[in-house]
Amino acid sequence: MRLSMTSKIGLWVTTALTLAFIYVPILVVVLNSFSTSRTLSWPPPGFTTEWWGKALTNAGALSAISTSLIVAAASTVIALLLGTALSFALHRFSFFGKSTVNLLVVLPIALPGIVTGIALNNAFRTMLDMQLGWFTIIVAHATFCVVTVFNNVFARLRRVGTSLEEASSDLGAGIWTTFRLVTFPQIRSALFAGGLLSFALSFDEIIVTTFTAGSGVQTLPIFILDNMFRPNQAPIVAVVAVVMILIAIVPIYIAQRLTTTDNR
Amino acid sequence: MSTQPAIRLTGLTKSFGSVNAVSGVNLDIAPGEFFSMLGPSGSGKTTVLRMIAGFETPTSGTVELFGKDVTKDAPFDRDVNTVFQDYALFPHMSVLENVAYGLRVRGVKIDARNNAARDALALVRLEGYGDRKPTQLSGGQRQRVALARALVVEPKVLLLDEPLGALDLKLREQMQVELKEIQRRLGITFIFVTHDQEEALTLSDRIAVFNEGGIVQLGDAEDVYRRPQTPFVANFVGTSAVFTADEAKAVLGHKGACSIRPEHLEIVRGKAPAGTIGLPGTVAETIFLGASTRIIVDLDAGKRVAVLEQNDLNTTDTKLGTKVTVAVYPRFLAPLT
Numbered sequence: 317m318r319l320s321m322t323s324k325i326g327l328w329v330t331t332a333l334t335l336a337f338i339y340v341p342i343l344v345v346v347l348n349s350f351s352t353s354r355t356l357s358w359p360p361p362g363f364t365t366e367w368w369g370k371a372l373t374n375a376g377a378l379s380a381i382s383t384s385l386i387v388a389a390a391s392t393v394i395a396l397l398l399g400t401a402l403s404f405a406l407h408r409f410s411f412f413g414k415s416t417v418n419l420l421v422v423l424p425i426a427l428p429g430i431v432t433g434i435a436l437n438n439a440f441r442t443m444l445d446m447q448l449g450w451f452t453i454i455v456a457h458a459t460f461c462v463v464t465v466f467n468n469v470f471a472r473l474r475r476v477g478t479s480l481e482e483a484s485s486d487l488g489a490g491i492w493t494t495f496r497l498v499t500f501p502q503i504r505s506a507l508f509a510g511g512l513l514s515f516a517l518s519f520d521e522i523i524v525t526t527f528t529a530g531s532g533v534q535t536l537p538i539f540i541l542d543n544m545f546r547p548n549q550a551p552i553v554a555v556v557a558v559v560m561i562l563i564a565i566v567p568i569y570i571a572q573r574l575t576t577t578d579n580r
Numbered sequence: 581m582s583t584q585p586a587i588r589l590t591g592l593t594k595s596f597g598s599v600n601a602v603s604g605v606n607l608d609i610a611p612g613e614f615f616s617m618l619g620p621s622g623s624g625k626t627t628v629l630r631m632i633a634g635f636e637t638p639t640s641g642t643v644e645l646f647g648k649d650v651t652k653d654a655p656f657d658r659d660v661n662t663v664f665q666d667y668a669l670f671p672h673m674s675v676l677e678n679v680a681y682g683l684r685v686r687g688v689k690i691d692a693r694n695n696a697a698r699d700a701l702a703l704v705r706l707e708g709y710g711d712r713k714p715t716q717l718s719g720g721q722r723q724r725v726a727l728a729r730a731l732v733v734e735p736k737v738l739l740l741d742e743p744l745g746a747l748d749l750k751l752r753e754q755m756q757v758e759l760k761e762i763q764r765r766l767g768i769t770f771i772f773v774t775h776d777q778e779e780a781l782t783l784s785d786r787i788a789v790f791n792e793g794g795i796v797q798l799g800d801a802e803d804v805y806r807r808p809q810t811p812f813v814a815n816f817v818g819t820s821a822v823f824t825a826d827e828a829k830a831v832l833g834h835k836g837a838c839s840i841r842p843e844h845l846e847i848v849r850g851k852a853p854a855g856t857i858g859l860p861g862t863v864a865e866t867i868f869l870g871a872s873t874r875i876i877v878d879l880d881a882g883k884r885v886a887v888l889e890q891n892d893l894n895t896t897d898t899k900l901g902t903k904v905t906v907a908v909y910p911r912f913l914a915p916l917t
Contacts, residue, residue, distance in 0.1 A: 482635055483668035485655040487682035487733060497685070501672045 342561065349554035356550045371555035380539035381559065387450070387535060388518040391457035395514045396507060398458070399465025407473040425463040432459065433527030440528065448530025456528040457521060461514035468510030469503055476502045505574045512567035520564060536560060584647045586611040586737055586769040587632060592641035594627050601627045603793045604641070609771065609786075611646075611736075614763050616772045616780040619790030620816065625773050628790075629739050632771065633662050646736065661735035665742045667726040669714040675701070675725050676710030682733035700728040703762065720751045731762070737769045744779065756782055777817045781805060789813050809917050814839035821845075821885040822916070831881040832857055832908060837916040842888035844912035847875060847898060848905050856907040861885075863902045873898075877906055 319327070344358070349367055351360035371377050405411075406418055424432060436456045440446045480502065484494040522537040529538060540556055543549040585608040592605040602624040609615045617625040630636040632643055634655035642651045650658050661682070669678050676697050677684075683693035701707060704724035714722055723743060730738055740759075744752045760783055763770045774780050780787050781801045789797045789804060789812075797804055797813045804817055814820035820839035828834040834857075852858025861879040875887045875898050887906060889898075898904060 479664060479666055479668040480670060482655070483662070483664060483670070483729075484681070484685075486633060486635075486660075486662045487685060487729065488656045489681075489685040490656055493685050497681075498670060 345554055345557050349558050354548050367551035367555050371552045374552060376539060377556050380534050380536045383533055384519055384536040387453050387457060388515045390454045391461045391518045392511050392515045394458040395461035395465045396511050399462045400469050402466050403470035403473055407470060421466055422463055424460045429523030433524045437527040448528055449533050452528045453525055456524045457518040461518055464513040464517060465510035468506040472503050472506035509571040509574050512571040516564050516567050583611060585609055586646060588644040590642045592631060593639045594631060594636060595639045600793050605795060609769060611769055612767050614770045614783055614785045616774060616784035616787045617790055618774055618777060618780040618787050620775055623790040624793040625790040626741060629741055629773050633660055633739055634658050659735055660737040660739055661730040661733060662739040663726045663730050663743045665745060667722045669722055669725055671714055675712050678725055679729045679732055696732055700732040704728045719746055740772045742773055807914050808839055811916060827883060831883050834913060838913040839916055840913050842886040844909060845887040846907040847887055847889060848907050852905055852907040856909055859906045861904060861906055863898050863900055863904055866898055
């Protein structure tokens with residue numbers, strides 16, 4: 317399509333402004349993590365690496381980071397197992413209530429986090445009489461992580477179809493051999509992309525976490541929220557935020573690379 | 581037949597919901613036969629093939645392979661292999677790995693299976709292509725890989741599901757010759773599904789014409805072409821002028837419904853030759869086909885017929901609206917049941 321010079325300039329400006337609006341504040345957080353000001357005042361009066369040193373030895377921050385990594389890893393593993401099983405069930409078989417199951421599986425990602433949070437909090441504490449902690453956070457995160465894996469794998473199964481598996485079976489391979497040699501290699505990158513997205517989703521989740529974490533376990537987002545307005549903690553929060561940005565960007569970048577190479 | 585049939589289908593039926601895709605097919609296919617299932621899409625031929633391969637379970641009826649009932653066996657337990665319409669090559673494997681796959685899952689050591697795969701590639705004239713990925717091949721080459729992959733495990737019966745459908749005309753004609761050669765050389769039973777009547781006539785020892793889930797006619801190419809038994813066959817395999825019993829009586833003075841091929845009609849000037857039925861009419865349309873011309877004639881008796889005239893030295897000059905006589909040779913009238 318050909319565009320006139322004016323509309324080209326207009327589009328460029330709009331794009332630049334939109335991207336600036338999204339990324340300048342993030343850049344400010346990165347700068348603040350090196351600021352000499354204790355209250356994140358703007359512009360930064362000077363630069364120092366003091367907060368990075370402090371943050372990286374801060375027991376609360378470190379334990380929050382490891383908690384978040386463990387929770388994200390555990391809920392991703394659950395999501396991979398359940399999401400894959402679900403997508404195979406919904407793609408390969410027809411059974412009573414199939415479309416209902418399909419809807420119910422995808423719904424958690426659309427439900428407001430606060431509703432999921434309240435509901436799970438209630439269920440865990442009053443109905444199941446459980447202590448809130450590691451287990452409840454991981455289960456809560458898995459409810460929406462399953463969706464990302466399911467979506468990725470289901471879309472892949474649809475695209476690949478069943479003819480490759482028929483060919484494999486026709487050539488004498490049993491069900492497991494076919495899965496190992498044909499099906500799995502076909503869905504591997506979808507599993508990887510779904511897993512990474514699910515990891516990133518769990519890693520920065522705060523609403524559902526607030527309702528299911530109890531008082532003993534602190535994930536990174538909760539640590540940040542708790543410390544943001546405490547005296548002298550603001551620069552440490554900025555450092556932790558930068559760490560989060562890094563941990564979140566890498567998987568998303570890899571996931572996107574994977575999907576684009578697949579489409580080629 | 582003295583020998584045991586390679587394939588015996590008995591009362592084979594497949595319903596999807598309330599729809600009968602295949603109903604009550606009985607069929608014996610001899611070892612070493614090149615057998616075609618010919619029919620329009622939705623006629624049930626592919627479903628029959630998939631039931632022989634084991635991808636579909638019959639609603640009722642049985643499939644026997646050399647006397648052994650395999651109706652309930654999984655595809656990987658059957659000694660038949662399939663060449664798929666879309667080839668179904670494994671995209672993450674090289675051509676050699678694709679061809680060697682059937683031997684790999686049978687536990688054949690890597691050197692032995694790669695050698696066998698190279699031989700199979702040579703058989704389909706693709707030496708030296710082993711290291712490529714399927715995506716780097718043309719349609720015709722993929723087709724050959726699919727053939728080599730199915731042949732390498734030495735099946736007793738090879739099923740081919742419209743294998744040439746995606747190829748252009750020249751390539752298709754070349755592959756037809758090669759398929760026939762390979763089949764003759766290896767002596768395997770080929771079951772070939774196609775909707776292309778010319779392909780079926782060219783290749784097959786016998787043809788089963790399918791329509792609406794059943795076999796409407798079974799015979800060799802000449803049988804099916806020269807003596808179509810139903811109006812459907814008369815017009816699906818080639819084209820014919822079809823006369824109902826009443827029309828035959830009124831127009832031809834012939835008893836019983838019948839059909840006749842365009843190439844068995846002749847346009848004559850003046851009186852029809854002795855022993856023929858002369859039908860006066862008017863030329864309604866002429867279609868030039870190169871070596872021949874198709875002339876559509878509206879008979880005065882109120883029937884439209886097509887005449888295929890060779891463009892040889894004796895071509896008659898037939899302009900639109902010309903009054904002509906169509907000569908019918910009664911021995912070419914094929915009775916319909």
